Amino acid sequence: MEEFVLIPKKYRCLSGSGLKVLAVVTMLIDHIGATFPRSTASIVWHIGKNRLMLYTVMRLIGRISFPIYAFLLVEGFLHTSNRERYGIRLALFAVLSELPWNLLHAAKWQYETQNVFFTLLLGYLGLCLVEKIREEGGKDPKSILFLLATFVLASVLKADYGSSGYGFILMLYLLREQPLFQAVVGACFLNSRWQAGLAFLPIGLYNGKRGFLKGKTASILFYLIYPVHMLIFYWIKKNTIGY
Secondary structure (H helix, E strand, O other): OHHHOOOOHHHOOEOHHHHHHHHHHHHHHHHHHHHOHHHHHOOEEEEOOEEEEHHHHHHHHHOOHHHHHHHHHHHHHHHOOOHHHHHHHHHHHHHHHHHHHHHHHHOOOOOOOEOHHHHHHHHHHHHHHHHHHHHHOOOOHHHHHHHHHHHHHHHHOOEOOHHHHHHHHHHHHHOOOOHHHHHHHHHOOOOOOHHHHOOHHHHHOEOOOOOOOOHHHHHHHHHHHHHHHHHHHHHHHHHHOOO
16 A cells, blocks of 8 residues: 555665664664763763753664664564574574673673563564464464463563563564554554654665675674674673773
């Protein structure tokens, strides 16, 4: 339904690779602000009588990262040639990223919440179950129970973005044919509200093409940035301000 698109097709100039780069950059900006708040909060701009901290700006920019990652996950689900292998890869990086996540947030082996790959993994499993339920016509109650179980697990595990992040992923999938409505609902879905809604501007520019990042190596590097940057930030923090 062309009249309900967010951005007309002729203006869509951003490939999947472009979205990946944007997701990574905004995530790094967000995590720099969150990891080194004393430094970023000390840089202040005065706009009239108002004060604007660099920390606030960095966290604002970072709010668009997760919606883009979630959108790319849905695209990956729709276009992957091997869904089982895709899911295994998410699970491996969820486990691989847990120690860096714990060290960065608590400087110890265990932490009360889990990294965002667990949210993405559970969301991916939810997408598989939603599709299975559709194929079955909702006649098998086990699939519905498993879907509810993954939703509960996202909350119980305290994975980053939790059950709202899980629901956000399913929403992107279910409303993928209605991008304008998807953007409106998405802007109200996460706790960050309108800030996360800004992500639908670059998402709306997506042209459906893979772009310059191709092959397994590029995909692995895209995922690997997440645990590696957390280890680097932890090392910097520990050796500069003693954590």
